[in-house]
Amino acid sequence: MTSLTEGTYRLRLAIASATRSDLKINVNSMGSESSLVFQLMNLGMDNTVCRHGNHGLYRNYSVEIPSSMLIKGDNSIFLTQARGGDELCGLLYDYLRLEAPDDTPSS
Numbered sequence: 890m891t892s893l894t895e896g897t898y899r900l901r902l903a904i905a906s907a908t909r910s911d912l913k914i915n916v917n918s919m920g921s922e923s924s925l926v927f928q929l930m931n932l933g934m935d936n937t938v939c940r941h942g943n944h945g946l947y948r949n950y951s952v953e954i955p956s957s958m959l960i961k962g963d964n965s966i967f968l969t970q971a972r973g974g975d976e977l978c979g980l981l982y983d984y985l986r987l988e989a990p991d992d993t994p995s996s
Contacts, residue, residue: 893961896990900926900952900966906945907933907980911972916958919967927952931972938979945981956990
């Protein structure tokens with residue numbers, strides 16, 4: 890197993906569509922305030938759940954995750970639609986990508 894690279898990891902998130910959603914992203918613990926790395930409130934009015942995602946506003950986010958929040962081995966990233974409400978609240982993401990910090994020694 891390789892060692893965990895020190896520094897800031899970056900989670901790239903692309904949202905294709907969202908409707909009245911509160912997005913929370915936690916690392917290695919769902920719902921804990923200490924594991925919360927990103928939060929968006931009242932996101933979108935794109936009719937996601939009605940399958941109108943192709944009419945949605947495409948959004949890209951870059952979320953910084955300190956290496957201290959990650960462990961060697963398996964890690965979990967939780968995306969939660971945290972807003973209560975009707976069944977039409979939701980979001981549709983296109984992709985997630987976790988990027989490690991550059992481990993090349995600086996000259």
